[in-house]
Amino acid sequence: MQEIPPGDVTRLLRRTAQGENEAAERLYELLYDHLREMAAAQRARRGAGDTLQPTALVNEAWIRLAQNGNGEWRDREHFLAVSARAMRFVLVDHARRSQALKRKPTARRGRLEEALVQFEGRALDLLALEEGLERLTEHDERQARVVELRFFGGMTYEEAGQVLGISRATAERAWYVARAFLREHLDR
Template sequence: MSDTADITALLARAGTGERQAFDALLPQVYERLRRLAHRQLAGEGAHTLSTTALVHETWLGMVQQRGLSFADRSRFLGYAATAMRHILVDHARRKTAHKRGGGQPVLDWQAQELPVEEVAAGLVSLDGALNELAELDPRLARVVELRFFGGLSVEEAGDVLGITARSVVRDWRKARAFLHQALQDDA
């Protein structure tokens, strides 16, 4: 049985409340969650929230959710990406609560690395723009969440959303254009 099939089977069993399956799931997905978290936190300045802390906070949040179940590995990773987004935005809000953006660099939301402490104000602005986008087109916002915050590939994002890779690419372009404009207007 492949790793993906193993993970899907464990997710199904964990979704029924089987504690052993949930415990067996962590070693199977931990490295992937670490890669997602590392991608989010890579770069200079991200010193107070480590990759390990982000993975553990995400995992603990998922463990505490009652009735949490996933159809497959892709949907699990999509959920983890969303959870990481919320943790990062909450962390950024705490960082800027007393600073209110004084001297914060502008967020390059298209960058491959996200140094949270350096771009906290921009991350909060991005979250606001992403929430606006979600009101207009939830799928476009979800594509951004999966690709930018979750680090999922075009194919993985398509699996999570149940759409083709070509649709993901098209949605990604539309979402980036909207966010670019929204962040320009906010500045």
């Protein structure tokens, strides 16, 4: 597996935290690649049937990336935010490819794939959701971010609020407004 220089991650995280979009992009890339490779590596080791949550993979990735660095206490939450986005990209990408390949089933899938298939079972049009999120971002980026952090990152209102620098109540309102928007969008 490709090793990511630990210093890179730390640096990128800090720069992301400071609002450098380019750093964030680079980080997503790193994380995205890493996740895919991990999924591939695990394909051989773990048997099919046991399901691992996608977020568990993200965590595993985070641990591996950060363990080599030192003292990531502060950056952990930024990583969470970043990983939520990475997760979103991974899932959407997967959905796109699935659509393109018309879902050619493979006999043995990696755990990520496994989890993604499970996710598809939720009867949610991920691509439509992605489109909705992009639209929502045009209206109100913060609302879209709250959805990202909660839905893809599994955060509470409070945590999402902390990452975005807003109160819990504001985060909760943003969530409901975004929900109304996305529901409307998906119903079309």
